Amino acid sequence: MKILHIPCLEDNYAYLIIDESSRDAAVVDPVEPEKVLKVADENGVVPKLVLTTHHHWDHAGGNEKIKKLVPGIRVFGGSLDNVKGCTDQVEHGDKISLGNEVNVLAFHTPCHTKGHISYFISSKGEDPAVFTGDTLFIAGCGKFFEGTAEQMYQSLCKTLGSLPKTTRVYCGHEYTEKNLRFALTVEPENEQMKQKLAWVKHQREANQPTVPSTIEDEMGTNPFMRVDLPELQNRVGCSTPVEALKEIRRMKDNWRG
Numbered sequence: 049m050k051i052l053h054i055p056c057l058e059d060n061y062a063y064l065i066i067d068e069s070s071r072d073a074a075v076v077d078p079v080e081p082e083k084v085l086k087v088a089d090e091n092g093v094v095p096k097l098v099l100t101t102h103h104h105w106d107h108a109g110g111n112e113k114i115k116k117l118v119p120g121i122r123v124f125g126g127s128l129d130n131v132k133g134c135t136d137q138v139e140h141g142d143k144i145s146l147g148n149e150v151n152v153l154a155f156h157t158p159c160h161t162k163g164h165i166s167y168f169i170s171s172k173g174e175d176p177a178v179f180t181g182d183t184l185f186i187a188g189c190g191k192f193f194e195g196t197a198e199q200m201y202q203s204l205c206k207t208l209g210s211l212p213k214t215t216r217v218y219c220g221h222e223y224t225e226k227n228l229r230f231a232l233t234v235e236p237e238n239e240q241m242k243q244k245l246a247w248v249k250h251q252r253e254a255n256q257p258t259v260p261s262t263i264e265d266e267m268g269t270n271p272f273m274r275v276d277l278p279e280l281q282n283r284v285g286c287s288t289p290v291e292a293l294k295e296i297r298r299m300k301d302n303w304r305g
């Protein structure tokens with residue numbers, strides 16, 4: 049499979065996923081359908097599926113338009129999330145196939161929104177990929193608009209944290225540089241974070257994305273995924289993973305970097 053980034057709006061990413069054997073394609077959060085369809089056209093594919101991570105307009109706001117531009121396209125989205133233009137509601141564990149070789153598995157990852165879905169994509173002989181919308185960002189996580197720290201802990205550290213370490217992580221926004229600068233205020237001596245920040249600055253200066261990461265990388269550099277570590281809990285004055293997650297989110301919400 050091939051995965052292409054499509055920068056949209058200020059700092060959003062839509063993605064085009066192509067099954068090369070059948071030339072079938074899916075798009076994740078196509079908020080600017082014309083941009084996405086241009087990339088699809090350049091690659092000789094017409095998308096058959098839309099995978100919507102959550103109901104916010106900067107993710108689902110292009111669904112009605114892409115349905116007009118691509119008649120028959122199916123629009124997937126979380127059943128608890130009131131996704132615009134949704135034709136197929138998905139629940140945790142639902143499977144969708146793309147072409148002959150690509151399988152999509154839906155995971156309910158609530159908290160940023162109630163019905164947020166992350167899509168895990170696999171194809172034989174390749175490292176899998178997960179599209180995490182605004183639940184897991186590279187070195188960060190989404191704001192808790194419609195859920196609790198308990199839910200975010202389950203979504204981030206259990207559901208996404210149990211995926212294979214080599215899983216490539218594709219998130220909904222380019223927030224990595226700011227996230228890592230914040231992360232270093234929590235763990236100033238984390239060498240892996242420092243190295244990643246240097247790479248991220250280099251990428252951004254060259255106008256290149258910092259996505260994808262991997263689950264393994266996130267375990268080393270994402271403070272919100274590191275809350276099981278007692279030393280991190282101590283550092284933020286907490287004694288459980290959920291308390292630490294809540295506290296680090298509160299710190300980030302108040303941080304003016």
Ligand code: GBP
Nearest residue numbers: 104105106160182188189190191192193221226300
């Ligand atoms: C910044 O600090 O750089 N631009 C600001 C942050 C996701 S988008 C903007 C922000 O708050 N982003 C959201 C978030 O979760 N950020 C994580 C973080 O700052 O650590 N959105 O566009 C946001 O979800 C939205 C749309 C929100 C509709 C509510 C509704 Br309703």
Ligand code: ZN
Nearest residue numbers: 102104160182
């Ligand atoms: Zn959002």
